[in-house]
Amino acid sequence: MTPLEALAVLLAGIAAGALNTIVGSGSLLTFPTLLAVGLPPITANVSNTIGLVPGGISGTLGYRGELGGQRDRLVRLGIPALLGGTLGAAVLLVLPPAAFEVIVPFLLLFAAALTAIQPWLTRRLESLRARPAHDDEVESGHQAARQPLDEE
Secondary structure, three states, rough: HHHHHHHHHHHHHHHHHHHHHOOOOHHHHHHHHHHHHHOHHHHHHHHHHHHHHHHHHHHHHHOOOOOOOOOOHHHHHHHHHHHHHHHHHHHHHHHOOOHHHHHHHOOOOOHHHHHHHHHHHHHHHHHHOOOHHHHHHHHHHHHHHHHHHHOO
């Protein structure tokens, strides 16, 4: 690795650590950088994952005040995340490296697309949560429809 490539990896790592602390998706910076400097995809993936762990830990410590009272959410989201990560690691170890090389561009595009639509998706989910429950609307609609019949 040349000094310029090492500098690119260092800068991508710093930027990704900051990005992960704020909104996530730092791997969209570091993983392509590792591929660009010539690491094979599986080595780049493992290096990327391990390299971003300190940023995740420091972000968690930095935001620990905001994380108070989130134990239920941690369990609800942490279990599927742990299962998905374990399954992904197992698949990565079982499949030949060529399969990972083929799917990597699609995974990167999918991750970039999710990152791009995240603000819209968040607004949409918040507006859905703000609407009254469907059952309440149906019940109040039926009662309103029956009242004029009862009065006649």
